[in-house]
Amino acid sequence: MHAGISASANAAMSASSADSGQMVPLLELREVSLWRDGCALLRGVSLTLFAGERVVLLGANGAGKTCLLSVAHALMNASGGAVLWRGLEPKREQRHEQALVPQESVLLRRSAEANIRHGLLPLKLSGREVKERTAAALAQVGLTGRAQTRAQVLSGGEKQRLVLARALARKPALLLLDEPTARLDPSHTQAMELAIGQAADQGTAIFFVTHDPVQARALAQRVLFLHAGRLLADLPAEQFFAQASQSALPREAYQYLKSRSLTMD
């Protein structure tokens, strides 16, 4: 699976880097900073994300990964700088093109199927389309048999997969994932990665936060490294992981990889 993803990733990357000059980026952050209670959580973060890209955000705990994601998804307002969606100031409608899978699954007290249908509510789809998308999303994460089960009695892994299904059913242009597999066992993790990979193959841009470099390597076209609220690296994945041996990376990023024994020395 990993090999398949990286192969198609390479193809997509060369395509996107070729014409990224003319394209309007899907998401653009310009010098974004975030202050809370006198602490700087993000300092001057700038990044652009194009349609169909797979970007992985790496960083230690407390680096500001979740904050960056929240600002990008407009759950939090940045203290400084600008967040642009397709080159424009974000409106409520932009959310119809984004979907978030948070760290902690938040589900409604309804059946699994009803949860997905609720997620489709703002999109104003026809009844048949809702039905089709719901069934397809459940199948994609392997929860078809659990469609009528109440969400709150699902296991932790199933809940997280249901949250992913709710996100995928919206067919977003950008899928934001905040360590979705942090607390899952390997089999659930694999099921999630598979579904995420499928979505990416269908052209969904992925913004994936993780502190698992192995997962990052499997999914990423581009790697961002965040440390203490600063974006220290924004490199193609190949380069990021290859440079790990040459210490060409920022010191913090190198040490981070070294601590996971992922350097090539």
Place this chain on the structure above:
Amino acid sequence: MGLGGRKFAFFLGFSLFFPVFLSFSLFFWVFLYLSGFFGLSVLFGSFCSLCFLAILGVDMASFLASFVAPDLLEIVFLSLRVSGAALVLGCVFGFPLGAALAAAPWRGQGVLRLLVAVAMGLPPVVVGLFLYLLLNRAGPLGWMALLYTPSAMIVAQVILATPIIAGFSGEVFVRVAADHRDLFRSLGLTRWQVVLTLLYESRLGLVAAATAGFGRAISEVGAVLVVGGNIAHATRIMTTAIALETSRGDLNRAVILGVILLVLALLVNLFFLWLRMRLDDTPRVGKRLGKRAGFFS
């Protein structure tokens, strides 16, 4: 009559057997209900309750006869009518008030929150006194001629139940809204979709709030005694009747009324429990205990 006979039996009954047998019959009512054998649970529960009464020293013949006694049924139905109306009105006023407490901060919200918190612990007799001052013939609302009518009792119970329902439902709204705020923003729901989803997600907590409000209404004596007057065939309800019979020394009748009140409270709470389960159980999976996972969640 010295210390012995009837009196002693009541003393013994209340101090020793009351908790034991009450919990025993409660066990049958609740456990068998949960297990899905509703009919059986009614039978066994009633049987246990009867045993419990017999051990208390209640004369079975007069107990069973009292069920057909029209004045007793009258008292029971008036109780239910007054407290039921108070429950409905309490929800009508209490839920929006709770929503106002939980809504985005507005001017005066802090004051309202304090007032509701104080009102949750209002002494019923004081409420009764206040209403009496308003409703008596010389009072400002005397022209409505409500004093010593069931309507006045409903008003009193609404005043007591509304703050409880508002306070509890406010807590529920705050918690549910906090849990779902990011989700709703992320999905890009419209204002109305947010409101409706919040209401639906709060449904279990709202039923619990209503249960607490009903408990406050039906168990209350002081206020209804003052504004209702405990007039036979007009404004006598179970709690005021128990107070009267006890002070008159007719303990047999007082105990019968007390037990009926307890059983009614149990039935009403079972109904609310069933309602909560019904609301939680989107698809009906099965009726047996094992399949009802998450019943208490």
